[in-house]
Amino acid sequence: AQSVTQLGSHVSVSEGALVLLRCNYSSSVPPYLFWYVQYPNQGLQLLLKYTTGATLVKGINGFEAEFKKSETSFHLTKPSAHMSDAAEYFCAVSGRGGYNKLIFGAGTRLAVHP
Amino acid sequence: DTEVTQTPKHLVMGMTNKKSLKCEQHMGHRAMYWYKQKAKKPPELMFVYSYEKLSINESVPSRFSPECPNSSLLNLHLHALQPEDSALYLCASSPEGTSGRSDTQYFGPGTRLTVL
Numbered sequence: 001a002q003s004v005t006q007l008g009s010h011v012s013v014s015e016g017a018l019v020l021l022r023c024n025y026s027s028s029v030p031p032y033l034f035w036y037v038q039y040p041n042q043g044l045q046l047l048l049k050y051t052t053g054a055t056l057v058k059g060i061n062g063f064e065a066e067f068k069k070s071e072t073s074f075h076l077t078k079p080s081a082h083m084s085d086a087a088e089y090f091c092a093v094s095g096r097g098g099y100n101k102l103i104f105g106a107g108t109r110l111a112v113h114p
Numbered sequence: 115d116t117e118v119t120q121t122p123k124h125l126v127m128g129m130t131n132k133k134s135l136k137c138e139q140h141m142g143h144r145a146m147y148w149y150k151q152k153a154k155k156p157p158e159l160m161f162v163y164s165y166e167k168l169s170i171n172e173s174v175p176s177r178f179s180p181e182c183p184n185s186s187l188l189n190l191h192l193h194a195l196q197p198e199d200s201a202l203y204l205c206a207s208s209p210e211g212t213s214g215r216s217d218t219q220y221f222g223p224g225t226r227l228t229v230l
Contacts, residue, residue: 032216036221041223041224044204049216090157094215100145101159105156107155107156
């Protein structure tokens, strides 16, 4: 079965500091992994995804994530936080069984302070 | 057009009311989804339509009734809801049918539902 664990329900960083949001997954099939961002009172927006190929994935707004099979991890990073990055971030793995079900982690709320 | 639209943005209803949520996409996507999201929680899948046919029902109570009249439109009919059904209801679509495990799901902004 697939599952996702996001370490840290709340992360706080200073503007300009490194952002690191942690995601570990469990999957019985080769995983497809996603990071979504949700701003207050909005839907989810895809930041990036890993399917196959290059393990370092670059996304929108300066975010990137590295797929590490040996560590079953897909951590999200951004070199320099901006105030506008404050939001809820969800890591997700695509389910098996022949249908496209996203299994989400619990989410990490990122706060950015001046 | 690269977005999923949802109407209304907000909905308040009593437990005896009947209402409907609407979702529309014009990206030619073949799969459409309904999710329920409670405060401070991740989205929970409710229904999936693939090629206009209901593929997945995640054991959702019958007071929620989905409908896919055509490939661009998805409705969620609500009847006799309970206060605990208050949540943000998100619609999403993806290019392939339900076999596309690597497909990106594109989300709408959601309908904030309050049941009194």
